[in-house]
Amino acid sequence: MEHLSALDATFLEVEDSDPHVSLAIGSVSIMEGPAPSYEEFVSTFAERATTIPRCAQILRTHPLDLGSPEWADDPHFDISRHLHRLALPHPGDDAALFEMVASVMERRLDRERPLWECWIFEGLSDDRWAVLTKVHHCMADGIATTQMLAKFSDNGGGDSFASDIRAAKEPVRHGLGLPKVSLNPLDWVSGIGQGAFAAVAAAEHMAVGAAELTASLLSASPESSLNGPVTTMRRYSAARVLLADLQEISHAFDVTLNDVALAAITDSYRRILLDRGEQPGRNSLRTLVPVSVRAANHFDMADNRVSAMLPLLPVDEADPVKQLQLVHSRLTRAKASGQREGGNALTSAAKNVPFAFSAWAIRLLTRLPQKAVVAVATNVPGPRNGQKLMGRRVLEVLPIPPIALHLRTAVAMLSYTDQFIFGITADYDTAPDIEALATGIEDGVARLLTASRARRRKRGSNPHGRK
Incomplete structure (x- = not known):
C-alpha cells in the first residue's frame, strides 16, 4: 500500500481545521459541441479511469495517527457515484x-469514497458544454492533477508546458547522486573535495531559505479585508489572456513569464484594495507562491511535490x-536565497518524524489564526497541444484553486495551447468584487503589453524578437 507523505496529509489536516473549507482543486474544460449522451460519457470514463489507480482507491487512516493514511483499493467502487450531470440556466454564459x-x-468530497468527482455541464452558449473535474489536494498537486486528468483525453495526455519548469530540467539523481567512479586515485580525492564543498554550500543555502520562510510566516501582515474567516460559500471567476502577449512582455523587459503574470495580479489587487478604501502598503500582499520540485521522471506520480x-x-x-521590475527582483532574490530549497528541506525532514507527532503539530498550527499570508498565486503548466475528449475539441481549460487558512482569495494560472487563464476562487461574503479582480488582471496584462511595445518602438527593435 502507498502511504500519504506528510505534505499530502497536511491538506487533510487543513481541511479538518475549518468546517467552512473544502481542499479540492479542479479544472473546467470547455468543450466544442454537441455534448455526448450521458451513457456514452459514463462508458468512456469508466474505461479510461482504469488507467488511473487513484480513481478507484480510498484513504484508510489509523487510530491515534499511529501511521500515515494509506491508499487502498475500494472494494465497492462504482464510477457512477463520481460522474454527475447538470444543465446551466439560460443563457448559459460565463456568469x-x-x-x-x-x-x-x-x-x-466524501472521504468514504475515492476523492474525486466529474461533472458535465450542459447548456453553455454557442453550442458548447463543459466538464468539471474535482480532486482532493491530498491526492495530487497542480502538475500531478493536470497530468492525471490528461489521461481522460482521447490522446492520453501528450506534451506539457511542465517540461519547462526548473525542477524538470534539473538532472535526475540516482541513489546518493555520487559522481561516476574513476580509476584514477587523484580523481577520487578531487571528487570527494568537490562533493564536500558542494554539500556544505547546499546545506547553507537550504538553511537560509528555510529561515527566511519561517521569518515571513511569523511576520503578521497589516489588517486587510483579504485575510480573515471565510464562509462555506464561494465565488469563481476567470481572466483570459494570450500566452503570446505574456511572452512578448517577458522578452521586452527581460523577465520571466511568471513575473509578468504575478505583476498583473499585483496591479489588480492594488486596485481592489483602493476600491475597498484600503491604502496598499509594502507589506500588504505577502503571497504564497507554490514552486514545483517535481522532477521529469515523477510527472506521472499522483502526490504533492511542491x-x-x-x-x-508590490x-x-x-x-x-515598476511593479513588474519589483516583482522580478523580489522573485529573483527569493530564488537566490534558497526559499525553494528550504521549503523542500522542511517537508523532506517531516518524513523522518513519527507521523503522529507531525500530524498533531500540523493540527495545532492550522487551528491558529494565520495573519502572515494574504493571497496565493499558483502557476500550473498545462498541455502544449490542443486536447480532444470523445472526439470533441477542448476549447479552453480553466483552473480552480481552493481557499483556506484565512485566505479569502486564491489565483491559479494555467497555460493551455496559446492561452493563459487565471482562475480565481473567493469567499462569497467577503469578496463580492471578484469580477473586478479578474478584469483587473486582464487590464494589467494589457497595460504591460502597451508599455512593452512602446519600449520596443523606442529602442527600434523587432517586436517579436528576443533582446
Whole structure:
C-alpha cells in the first residue's frame, strides 16, 4: 500500500481545521459541441479511469495517527457515484458557468469514497458544454492533477508546458547522486573535495531559505479585508489572456513569464484594495507562491511535490512597469536565497518524524489564526497541444484553486495551447468584487503589453524578437 507523505496529509489536516473549507482543486474544460449522451460519457470514463489507480482507491487512516493514511483499493467502487450531470440556466454564459463551478467546488468530497468527482455541464452558449473535474489536494498537486486528468483525453495526455519548469530540467539523481567512479586515485580525492564543498554550500543555502520562510510566516501582515474567516460559500471567476502577449512582455523587459503574470495580479489587487478604501502598503500582499520540485521522471506520480516562496508583491507601487521590475527582483532574490530549497528541506525532514507527532503539530498550527499570508498565486503548466475528449475539441481549460487558512482569495494560472487563464476562487461574503479582480488582471496584462511595445518602438527593435 502507498502511504500519504506528510505534505499530502497536511491538506487533510487543513481541511479538518475549518468546517467552512473544502481542499479540492479542479479544472473546467470547455468543450466544442454537441455534448455526448450521458451513457456514452459514463462508458468512456469508466474505461479510461482504469488507467488511473487513484480513481478507484480510498484513504484508510489509523487510530491515534499511529501511521500515515494509506491508499487502498475500494472494494465497492462504482464510477457512477463520481460522474454527475447538470444543465446551466439560460443563457448559459460565463456568469452561469462560474456560479455553478463555485457551487460544486464549495462542497467537500466524501472521504468514504475515492476523492474525486466529474461533472458535465450542459447548456453553455454557442453550442458548447463543459466538464468539471474535482480532486482532493491530498491526492495530487497542480502538475500531478493536470497530468492525471490528461489521461481522460482521447490522446492520453501528450506534451506539457511542465517540461519547462526548473525542477524538470534539473538532472535526475540516482541513489546518493555520487559522481561516476574513476580509476584514477587523484580523481577520487578531487571528487570527494568537490562533493564536500558542494554539500556544505547546499546545506547553507537550504538553511537560509528555510529561515527566511519561517521569518515571513511569523511576520503578521497589516489588517486587510483579504485575510480573515471565510464562509462555506464561494465565488469563481476567470481572466483570459494570450500566452503570446505574456511572452512578448517577458522578452521586452527581460523577465520571466511568471513575473509578468504575478505583476498583473499585483496591479489588480492594488486596485481592489483602493476600491475597498484600503491604502496598499509594502507589506500588504505577502503571497504564497507554490514552486514545483517535481522532477521529469515523477510527472506521472499522483502526490504533492511542491515547495514555496513568500514574496511581498508590490501593491504599494502604482506604475505597472515598476511593479513588474519589483516583482522580478523580489522573485529573483527569493530564488537566490534558497526559499525553494528550504521549503523542500522542511517537508523532506517531516518524513523522518513519527507521523503522529507531525500530524498533531500540523493540527495545532492550522487551528491558529494565520495573519502572515494574504493571497496565493499558483502557476500550473498545462498541455502544449490542443486536447480532444470523445472526439470533441477542448476549447479552453480553466483552473480552480481552493481557499483556506484565512485566505479569502486564491489565483491559479494555467497555460493551455496559446492561452493563459487565471482562475480565481473567493469567499462569497467577503469578496463580492471578484469580477473586478479578474478584469483587473486582464487590464494589467494589457497595460504591460502597451508599455512593452512602446519600449520596443523606442529602442527600434523587432517586436517579436528576443533582446
